[in-house]
Amino acid sequence: MSRRDRLGKLDFKLSPYLYVAPFFIVFAITGLYPLLYTAWVSFHKWHLIGGDQGFNGVDNYVSVVQQPTFWIALRNTFSIFLLSSVPQIIAAILIAYVLNTNLRAKTFWRMGVLLPYVVAPVAVSIIFSKLFADQSGMVNALLGHIGVNAIGWHSSAFWSHIAIANMVNFRWTGYNALIILAAMQAIPNELYEAATVDGAGRMRQFWSITIPQLRSTIMFVVINSTIGGLQIFDEPRMFDTMGNGGADNQWLTLTMYLYQLGWGPQKSFGRASAVAWILFLIILLFAALSFMLTRRISSSGTTPTKTPRRRRPERARAAVPDRAAARRTTSEGAL
Structure with missing residues (x-):
């Protein structure tokens, strides 16, 4: 093998890894290293000003779990996540279905549903905090007109x-709708044509073709939505002027609790x-x-059933050796 052939073979093997290497290098610097460094800090007594003050094992984890505020923040996080994610996904599917129909000015409507995502989270939080004000908010004014x-x-x-879930839904519903819309447009039209004929x-x-394909x-x-919903910070942080999650931690989330531990009066980076x-x-x-649920749902109903092999009738199977014997006899007679 010549040197040129060896270089070509080496290039064929290494090129895919070289193409994806920049992403993993940047991820290792900006993502993996901070993650591992945070894990190392979590096992130390670490102060914002004093720095590392010694190894203390799992004491930070035990101290956090023993705090009632942690469990309140965990409850609030899951509550806001469920109240936002479930209606958000349902609304995104319905909006995508409407955008996939024969609308006039499709591009305009598709750009319109994405505009809330472009708005800054702080601006959305300030606007919605005024809409959901306790006494002078527009929502309460509308409820007052109907006697509530x-x-x-x-x-x-x-x-x-x-209120916070509505902020999240306002920003992310259109974004998710466009993702689902792209998947809808990839569904073959032959499926709908066959269903129409039937x-x-x-x-x-919608229920028998669109949803299974999506x-x-x-x-x-x-x-x-799960990853983003459990990391929610901007909306609850800007829901009031104090930004502490309420007087009784009514809407304090885990990320806000993390912020308070790191930058609050205690300044415990370890916890x-x-x-x-x-x-x-x-x-x-x-x-x-x-x-795991995705793999199970995606594979359900798509596993091809093994078609049983048809057995030839006894008469046909018996005729095969007879024909072969006849051919052999004919050939021997010709010789």
């Missing part, structure tokens, strides 16, 4: 979660890092469950 008493959006844990209506086609995309959106890693493990667990 004003709701204390900032005083109640449940209603504050509803007499299936729009609703039947299973993988929907689960991708679910995983992204803040412990909260960060607990949150990371929770997100990793939910991502793994979503991935």
Whole structure:
């Protein structure tokens, strides 16, 4: 083998790795190293000014878990996540279905649903905090016109979660709708044409063709919503002027609790890092469950059934050796 052939073979083997190497190098510097460094800090007594003050094992994790504020923040995080993600995905599927129909000015409407995503989270939070004000908000004013008493959006844990969930839905529903719309456009038209010939209506086609074909995309959106929903910070942080999660921690989330531990009066980077890693493990667990569910849903109903091999009749099988014997006899006679 010549030197040129060896170089060509080496280039063929190494080129794919060289093409993807820049991403992994940047990820190792900006993502993996901070993650591992946070894990190392979580096992130390670390102060913002004093720095490392000694190894203390799992004391930071134990101290965090023993705090009632941690469990309140965990409850609030899951509550806001469920109140935002479930309606958001349902609305995104419906919006994508409407955008996939024969609308006039399709590009305009598709750009329109993405505009809330472009708006800065702080601006959205400030606007919605005024809309959901306790006494003078527009939502309470509209409720007053239909005879409903004003709701204390900032005083109640449940209603504050509803208000923050609306902020999240306002920003992310259009973004997820465009992802689902792209998957809808990849569905072959032959499936809908065959269903129309068979007499299936729009609703039947939606449930029997569109939704099954979108299973993988929907689960991708679910995983992204899970990761983003459990890391929510901007919306609850800007829900009031104090930014502390309420007087009784009504809407305090894990990321806000992490911020308070790291930059609050205590300034304990060790415990803040412990909260960060607990949150990371929770997100990793939910991502793994979503991935397993995605594989199971994607593979369900798509496994081809093994067609049984048809057995030849006894008469046909018996005729085969007879024909072979006849050919041999003919050939021997010719010789």
